[in-house]
Amino acid sequence: MRFHVDGWDPTYGSSVENAENGIGRSEAEVTLDVELAPADWKPISPSQVSDPGAVLFVDGVRRVEARIWIDQPPAAEPATSAVSTARDAVMALCASYAAGTVCCCPSRGAHLLTIDYRRGLFTTATNAVDVPTTAGTYKANITSDDQEENLAVLLSTALQRQLADLEVLVATNARTALAGHGVSEGSDLLVVDGPLRGRTQLPRALGFIKSHRTSYLPPDLHAMIATLAPSERSPVFSMGTSWDRHAWYLRLPCPPGAPWAGVVRVECAADIPPAKAIELANLSQAVLPRYASIEYKDTRAPQNLVPVAGLERELRRHLGNPALLSRAMRVAAAA
Template sequence: MTAGPTFGVEPFEVGYGASFAAQGGSPLDLDCPVVEDGGVMTVHTPPRAGIPERLAFVDGTMSTDARLTRREADGTLAAGIAGAWAAGSVLSEAGLPLRLDGVCFGRLTVCCGGAPVPLPPQPGGWEWEAVAVEGDDVEVARQRLQRRMREAEGALAERLCDAGWLTVVDGPLNNVRRTRTVPIVGYVKTHHRRMLAADTWARVPELEVGQRSSLFAIGADLYGAYLRVGDAGPWASAWAGIVRLEVPSGAGRAAATGAVESAAAWLPRFASAPHRDRRAPVNLTPISGLERALRRHTGDPGLALRAVRAAVMQLNTRETATTATRTGDRR
C-alpha cells in the first residue's frame, strides 16, 4: 500500500517568511559531502552535557522604515529605502544572570541608481547614513542594509571569540574569519536550498529531538550538521525544529566534530516554548530576548516613519530653495 502525503504547519510567524523553502531542482542546491561515519549519513545522539561556563549568543535585527524615491529633473525615478539595523549579544556566565553586551545600531538610507539620499537629521536623535547601490532593484538596497547588520554581528562575534567566549551566531558564519580556531558556532534556522545529495537530504527529518546528523563539508572553509533542537508539535512540518550548525574548518575535522557534538548536547536546553515564541522551538530563548532589546534601539516604526517624512520635506524645501537661487543667478 502506497503511503499518502502528510501535512504540517510552519512554526514561523508569517512575517518572518518560511523556515523551509528548499525546493528540488534549484540551481542553488549543493551536494555537500558527508565527512563523518565513512561518508554515510548517520544519526547521532550526543550524551547530555552541561552548559558551557562562558557562552555568548550574537544576533541582529533590521527594519525598513520607509520606501524612498529620488526623481531627477528629467523625470527619471530611482527607488530606495530608509531603515535601521542593530546587533548585540547575550552573555551566559556560570553563576551570573544573563546580560546584554556590545549593542550597536544605526540608520541608513540606501538608494538605487548610484545616487544617495542624504536626509537631514531630525530632533530626537534621528540620523541616517546615506549610501547608494547601482541598478534599479530595491531588493539590492534591502540587502545592503542587511549586510551592514551582518558585518556588525560578525565583528562582535570575533571580539567575543577573542575574549574566550564560546559564541553562537544566529545565522550563517558569512562574516566570521573562516580559518579561526577559537570556538564559534553558526546557528541557521531557515533552509532555503538543499545542502546534501537528495537521498541523504531526505533522511534529515528522521532526527529526533537532541539528535544530530553526520558532519558534512560546506566548501573548503566550513563544516555543518543538522540538529533537531526541539519538538514543534504534532501539527508541524517534517523540518520544523531542525537547524543547521556551522563551524569553521580551521581547527580540523576532529575539533569540528567535537564542537558540533558538544553544541548538540546543550543547545536544546535553550529552545523556546510555543506559548512564548511563535518561532519555537528553533528561536533560542536568549536570542528571543536579545531581539526584543535590539528593537528598542531601532525605535518605534511609526515614529521612524514620521521622522523620515519630516526629513524628506526638509530636504525638498532645501532643494527647491537651491534651485531658485541658481535660477536667479542665471538671470
C-alpha cells in the same frame, strides 16, 4: 487521517520554506566524509563534553523606515538648447538596524552584554549625502549600480552587509567585555542567529539556521535527517557555494510532529581542521537544546532560541517608534 500542524506562526512562512513544492535541490559542492563515510551515516547521539565558560548569542534586526527618491542632477545641455532637461530620480532606502549579544554565563545567568544600532540611507545615487532628522541621522551608504540586479534587491543586500558588519563588531566587543565575568579567555562559544557568511573570521563561532529552503544532501541521507531524535545530529559534512563551511543538522527538543520539526542546520568555518569541527558539533548538541523555545511561549518554537527571542525584542525597541521616525523623515524632506 493523520496530520501535523507546523508550530511556526504562518506570518513567518514555514520552518521548511517552499514546503508546498518540497525543498529545492542545492548546487553546492558537498563533501560527505568529513566525519563518517556516506555508507556509515547514522544519527549521532550526544556525547560527554565540557561546558563552555559562557555562551554568547548574537543577532541583528533591520527595518526599512521609508523608501525615498533622490533627485539626480540634469545632464549637461547643449548651449543651443532652449528646452530644460527633465530631472531624474533614484529610489533609496532609509533603514534602521541594530545588533547585540546576550551572554549566558554561570556568574550572571542570561543578560544583555552589548548592543549597538545605526540608521542608514542606502542608494546608488552618487550625489547622496547623510540625512539628518530629529530622530537621528541616516548615514549615506552608496553602493555601485548593477543594471542586471533588481534595485530593491541590491539595496536590501547592501543593508544586510552593514548589519552583518555590525554583528561582528558587537560580537568582538562582547568578548572583550567577558573579561569582567570570570570567564577564561578562549572558553566561550559564540552562536550567530543565521548563516555564518561574512562572520567566519570569528573564532569558536556557530551559525544557527532555523529554516530550510534547500536540500544539500543526497536523497537517502536527506531522508535520514527526519529520523533524528531530539538532541541527535547528523555527521559533519562540508559544502561550498559562494563561500565554504562545515555543517550538520541537529534536532532540538520538541513534540512529535512533522518529519523536520525542530531540525536546524548548524555551521562553522571551513578553515578549521575537521576534528575541531566535530568538537564544535558535539558541543552544539550539549548546549543548544537547553535554549530551545516552547510552543506556548514562542510561535517559532523550538528553533527560535529563548535568548535570541529576548534579544530580538530588545533590539526592536532600540530601533525606535516607526511612526515618529516616519514623521521625522517627512519633516526633513520638506526642509
